[in-house]
Amino acid sequence: MFDLTGKTALVTGASGGIGGAIARALHAQGATVGLSGTREAPLAELAADLGERAHVLPCNLSDPEAVEALPKAAAEAMGGLDILVNNAGITRDMLFMRLKDEDWQSVLDVNLTAAMRLCRGAMRGMMKARWGRIVNITSVVGTTGNPGQANYCAAKAGLVGLSKSLAHELASRGVTVNCVAPGFIETAMTDKLTDEQKSGILGAVPMGRMGTPEEIAAAVVYLASPEAGYVTGATVHVNGGMVMV
Amino acid sequence: MSDIADRVKKIVVEHLGVEEDKVTENASFIDDLGADSLDTVELVMAFEEEFGIEIPDDAAETIQTFGDAVKFIQDAA
Numbered sequence: 001m002f003d004l005t006g007k008t009a010l011v012t013g014a015s016g017g018i019g020g021a022i023a024r025a026l027h028a029q030g031a032t033v034g035l036s037g038t039r040e041a042p043l044a045e046l047a048a049d050l051g052e053r054a055h056v057l058p059c060n061l062s063d064p065e066a067v068e069a070l071p072k073a074a075a076e077a078m079g080g081l082d083i084l085v086n087n088a089g090i091t092r093d094m095l096f097m098r099l100k101d102e103d104w105q106s107v108l109d110v111n112l113t114a115a116m117r118l119c120r121g122a123m124r125g126m127m128k129a130r131w132g133r134i135v136n137i138t139s140v141v142g143t144t145g146n147p148g149q150a151n152y153c154a155a156k157a158g159l160v161g162l163s164k165s166l167a168h169e170l171a172s173r174g175v176t177v178n179c180v181a182p183g184f185i186e187t188a189m190t191d192k193l194t195d196e197q198k199s200g201i202l203g204a205v206p207m208g209r210m211g212t213p214e215e216i217a218a219a220v221v222y223l224a225s226p227e228a229g230y231v232t233g234a235t236v237h238v239n240g241g242m243v244m245v
Numbered sequence: 246m247s248d249i250a251d252r253v254k255k256i257v258v259e260h261l262g263v264e265e266d267k268v269t270e271n272a273s274f275i276d277d278l279g280a281d282s283l284d285t286v287e288l289v290m291a292f293e294e295e296f297g298i299e300i301p302d303d304a305a306e307t308i309q310t311f312g313d314a315v316k317f318i319q320d321a322a
Contacts, residue, residue, distance in 0.1 A: 127287065169283065
């Protein structure tokens, strides 16, 4: 089950906690992985750790030209591009009253527009091959909203709409497009929270604990696998029961 | 038949999986050759790649038949 031998996968934000876990999990299932991110050192470290079938593909997702070039570079490095995981994301949290245009724009650029460009760049090869998997990492707050994150929530909800439309367009070509929506996950992003904040959040999580990056990666592996061929336009929520939708 | 028409026909046959003799001058991609709207977009992109030309969206909409495609590419090349 879930064998990805011979498949090629590009993961953005692979230098982060969740992206790194996704890359590791896809690699463990046999896929060749392209590790993308802005910081090259952690990518190189991850690639060295994975050994064979790992390629470092640095890319600044706020640079449209670099984003346009990434799918081609990935396909050249790996010999194809079967699986795209749009995981990279940034936050510029600010109460909406104080939110500046640039805080809005930079979050939309990286979290939504870059993902759109990568989908567009990757889909052609997938359509030709009559097989492809796109997995977009959204967030529970794209569904619920969150104070101080109007920009982030708008981008994540936008990603869901994008995914569903692409799922319609590409279904007849054997290409599926789905989302994984993490809840509170143990990463550098959530390390910054105080113990008090954490216990407040965990009070709302039936599981009573934070999730791990590996638990997000497992959902991605499933959606990327041949076994998930009939699942498209879906969002898999991995949030310990925090929000049940 | 011109070289361009041969190359266009080859793309159409390969992409749509139709018999070569079905691809006639007036054969409509959608009505006669079983293409869907996504196929027509893919065909246009394949033509662009094969002939190194750019086919704008409004022009692409006018390319309905095999003959339309050959004529457009002959004029553009």
